[in-house]
Amino acid sequence: MNYKLGLSVILLATGLSACDKHAGTSGESAAASGEAIKFVKTQDGSPLEIKHELFDTPAAKEFLATGKNPYIGKDNAIAEGKxxxxxxxxxxxxxxxxxxxxxxxxxxxxxxxxxDATNKGMFETVWNGTNGGMGAKGKGLMDPSDPNNGISPDELLKVIAWIRSHGSLTGNEDAAS
Ligand code: HEC
Incomplete structure (x- = not known):
């Protein structure tokens, strides 16, 4: 009982201070205040939980908040993505x-x-795999015993930017859907 109560007080306190600190700025602060897109599995459309702390770069945080991939069209990120x-x-x-x-x-x-025409959709497909022959690549999913084995959100956004550089879609057209 006490433990649970203590935990909820801590969560409440962290939540409030996060809002205070970041109020008023754009993408990154939206993520810090808990605003985030909802991921779904490509297999069946059910909710896909991805730990928010894995979104640990400004670009990954912006993606988590808006569904837009900030690396689209950025030469350095595209080269890394390759x-x-x-x-x-x-x-x-x-x-x-x-x-x-x-x-x-x-x-x-x-x-x-x-x-997969959207960056959010392609992200979900690669992160969690498909029913038809592709396994998951997201962190800890290639080898579940190792939480560091697998692609990170930031790396995957760069890969997607590289893939988009070969096609006609930017994937950001319809960002949050
Ligand atoms: C072992 C082989 C294999 C590897 C490795 C693999 N894929 Fe796949 N991938 C597939 C197959 C097979 C499909 C088709 C799956 C289906 O239709 O369900 C697929 C489907 C996809 C799709 C969906 C395409 C569509 O038409 O909707 C995307 C996006 C994708 N892969 C990206 C990646 C990325 C990025 C990586 C590396 C991180 C990767 N794949 C690694 C075999 C692989």
Whole structure:
């Protein structure tokens, strides 16, 4: 009882101070005050919980708050995304330029899962996998015993920026849907 009460007081206090500190600014503060998009699984549309502390860069925080990928069209991030795409073996199944191999082409504009036309949708598909042959890549999901084994939100946003640089969609057109 006491423990539970203590915990809720602490949570309340942290929540309030977070609002105080960041009131009035944009994307990052929205995330700090708890405003966040709701992720869903590509498999069945049910809620997908991703720990908010994994969104640990300004770009990842902005994505969590708005569903927009700030790395779209940014040359440095796109170059890093290409390396990360190789690092996590996406290349093996989707081809070196994401044009398709064992797995489908990722450049669009048409996708197996229509939601992958948005950056939020593609993020969910890669983070948690699909029913039709792709396993999850998100942190701790490639090897559940190791919470550091897997792609981070920031890395995945860079990979998506690289994928989008090959296609006609930015994925930010319809950000929060
Ligand atoms: C072991 C092979 C394999 C690896 C590795 C892999 N994928 Fe896939 N991926 C697939 C297959 C097969 C599908 C088709 C799944 C389906 O239709 O359900 C797929 C589907 C996808 C889709 C959905 C495409 C659509 O048309 O909707 C995206 C996006 C994607 N992969 C991105 C990635 C990224 C990014 C990585 C690296 C982090 C990756 N994949 C690694 C095999 C793989």
């Amino acid at each position: 390396k990360i795409f190789q690092l996590y073996s996406c290349t093996q199944c989707h081809g070196p330029e994401a044009g398709g191999q064992v797995g489908p082409a990722l450049t669009g504009p048409n996708y197996n899962y229509a939601k």
